[in-house]
Amino acid sequence: MKLRFTKMHGLGNDFVVIDATRAPVELTPARVEAIADRHFGVGCDQLLVVEPATQAGVDFRYRIFNADGGEVEQCGNGARCFVRFVHDKGLSEKRELRVETCSGIIAPRLRDDGLVTVDMGVPELAPARIPFVSDSDAVVQPLQVGGDTLAITAVSMGNPHAVQVVADVDAAPVAGQGALIERHARFPARVNAGFMQVVDSHHVRLRVFERGAGETLACGTGACAAVVAGILRGLVESPVRVDTRGGELEIAWAGPGAPVLMTGPAVTVFEGEVELD
Numbered sequence: 001m002k003l004r005f006t007k008m009h010g011l012g013n014d015f016v017v018i019d020a021t022r023a024p025v026e027l028t029p030a031r032v033e034a035i036a037d038r039h040f041g042v043g044c045d046q047l048l049v050v051e052p053a054t055q056a057g058v059d060f061r062y063r064i065f066n067a068d069g070g071e072v073e074q075c076g077n078g079a080r081c082f083v084r085f086v087h088d089k090g091l092s093e094k095r096e097l098r099v100e101t102c103s104g105i106i107a108p109r110l111r112d113d114g115l116v117t118v119d120m121g122v123p124e125l126a127p128a129r130i131p132f133v134s135d136s137d138a139v140v141q142p143l144q145v146g147g148d149t150l151a152i153t154a155v156s157m158g159n160p161h162a163v164q165v166v167a168d169v170d171a172a173p174v175a176g177q178g179a180l181i182e183r184h185a186r187f188p189a190r191v192n193a194g195f196m197q198v199v200d201s202h203h204v205r206l207r208v209f210e211r212g213a214g215e216t217l218a219c220g221t222g223a224c225a226a227v228v229a230g231i232l233r234g235l236v237e238s239p240v241r242v243d244t245r246g247g248e249l250e251i252a253w254a255g256p257g258a259p260v261l262m263t264g265p266a267v268t269v270f271e272g273e274v275e276l277d
């Protein structure tokens, strides 16, 4: 069976996007892994599926699968690509959508300048809801990793993030330490590991070792989580420019109880067809 797809990216965080609005697509973890494989498949960090809404007052359902085949709750760079895809494919006339995900409703808006702003919802900080095993709700918490005690801030943007501050993001042990943090026992659903360097009060640099995908060129929810952590720690003030290896995002957050707004690009690369199984 052949599956049509569109290859897209947000700052080099790349996606295979599938339109399942007219007919359902059966995606097993093995199928997702095969499509995401960079040598034997199309290659991507995440596979995104556009489905009909299942609730009133919502335009579409957005499903996200990591390259390892696991379905996850949220993807920020993908959310920008989602509204660009829906618009360019003529699936909706609207430039601002309400989209249901596993972790709630987000609202991506295609702006006249071509960038996309997404209301990513209110960040969750309560450890049990991240989920993060801790009996303290302190903003900065110790985490033992490979003989080091890291000072992390745990944040959920619908998906879990552990953010630490580093002096130089280029020298940070993202691959080695990131893999250990991803599978740390105190994060029972695994976690995305963020390494943030503060440049000044409105500018950070960020690398993220993503759960289920490894280090990516950018992580949208990682950028939101890093700015939330930075503001809560008193290190930065909204809005914050976040430089990733794939380019730059702007993140705005008014503080606890407010939604995080993420602005950045969404790019279509090519379309194709892939054989399933």
Ligand SMILES: N[C@@H](CCC[C@H](N)C(=O)O)C(=O)O
Pocket (backbone or CB within 6 Å): 013, 045, 046, 066, 072, 073, 074, 075, 076, 077, 078, 159, 160, 192, 210, 211, 212, 213, 216, 218, 219, 220, 221, 222
């Ligand atoms: N690249 C994404 C996040 C994708 C999901 C993440 N790897 C997870 O497992 O939670 C983004 O731009 O937010």
